[in-house]
Amino acid sequence: MSLRRLRALVLGESELEPHNIHTSLSASGIPITTVDCRSCSNPCEEGHSEYPRRFTIDYDSTLLGSMKPFRRQIVISTGKSDWDFNITDTPDSLAASIALSQPPTPAPEPISIELDEKAAGQCIPGVFTSSDSTRLSILNGSHKTLSVEEEEHTVLVLPDYTMVVGVRPADAPELWRTVLDASLPRHGMTTERSAFSSYVLPFACVILLCSHKRRDNRCAISAPKLENAFIRSLEGKGWTAHTQLEHIVDPPLEKFSGSAEAKERHIADELRALPATRKALILRNSHIGGHKFSGNCVLYLPSGSCIWYGRVSTHEVESIVENTILGGLVLPTLLRGGMNISRPGCPTLHDW
Known part of the structure; x- marks a missing residue:
């Protein structure tokens, strides 16, 4: 029996029915909106x-x-939009090397579930914090590396909201030790120099x-349609939508000369300033599970929130842009789950 199903049995099926999801999410401090997730008429008249x-x-x-909780999710540059069935089985790839660099996953602790009403009300399937899991989710992405050498990958690290440039497959153990280990804080090691x-x-x-x-042709069909819809919607609101990374002229974080505390403040200041840039990065990625819920869309925000949406069509994109990307509010009808989205006292996911 899956953990999701077990939780559903404990909570009672009614807790997972649509008319109760809004109440449960709101009571858990998740900023939501009750607007329709489809912004156009049905049938659509907007093309x-x-x-x-x-x-x-x-x-x-x-x-x-x-969806399965994770500590971090990485997206490795490949310049492609389709990959081998299991990316960690591709010989000599960075995905395979990182998978081999991880220590054995410990056996899960026995699940102890309180049956009292108070404890049950605090448990929402799919909603977790980054500290609830030690799992690393490894994805390939459609972006090209920023390195001159193609074998030196550029790796997005989320929810850290950083990118690591110049990573070869042979560097996987060092990347794990200094950036990806679940015991590390949000932005990896801050007390020593890095090779990256x-x-x-x-x-x-x-x-x-x-x-x-x-893995499933439905995602290959949905991704380009959703990408075009996101670009159209974002640009219509004065944003710029990118499908590739930009070269950065600022010095890397490894060049920061202050204390670890000063570096953390520096990174936090950069993250807080990002919403004003009105720039979005749209990438295609490898298997994340739940193809039966295509189209699958995962959003990351500088505040550290991650929102997983499923059953997304081009008709829902406008509402996602308006309410989640711009407004910082979750659309419960589309929600598969989310990391760091419970923010008691914060009106939106953009608030710290």
Whole structure:
């Protein structure tokens, strides 16, 4: 029995029904909106690109909780939008090298569930903090490396909201030790020099769209349509939408000469300034699970929040841009789960 199903049984199926999800999320300090996730009429009169007739989507299974918690998620530069079935099985790849560099995953602790009403009310499937798991989620991405040498990858590290430039497959153990180990704070080691060059991601939002055709053709169909819809919507609101990384002229974080505390403040100041840039990065990525809920869309914000949406079509993109990317509010109807989205006392996910 899955943890999601077990939680559903403990909470009672009614807790996961749509009319109660809004209440549960709001009571947990998650900034939500009750507006319709579809902003256009049905049938659509705005020219949004439709999925093919045989594009099947699961509307029967419970969406909320259909994802696995993780500590960090990385996106490795490949310049491609499709990959081998299992990216960590690709010989001599950075994904494979990082997977081999990880220590054995410890056996999960036995689950102890309180059956009292108070404890049950605090448990929302799919909603977690970055400290709730030690798992590293390894993805390949469509972005090209910023390094001159193609074998030196550029790796996005999330929710840290940084990118590490110049990583070869042979560097995987060092990347794990200084950046990816679950015991490290949000921005990795700050007390020693690194062999890499890392930077704060210079975007107000990162949008990941699963496009892994060798896993499921539905994501290969949905990703380009959603990408175009996001670009159209964002540019219509005065934003710039990028599908590749930009070269950064500022010195890397490794060159910062102050104390560890000063470096943390410096990074925090950079992150807080990012929403004003009105720039979004849109990448296609490898398998994240839940293809039956295509299109799959993952949003990262500089504040450290990660929002997973499923069953996304071009008709929902405008609402996602308006309410989540600009407004910092979660759309419960589309929510598969999220990291660091419970923010009691904060009106939006953009607040710190």
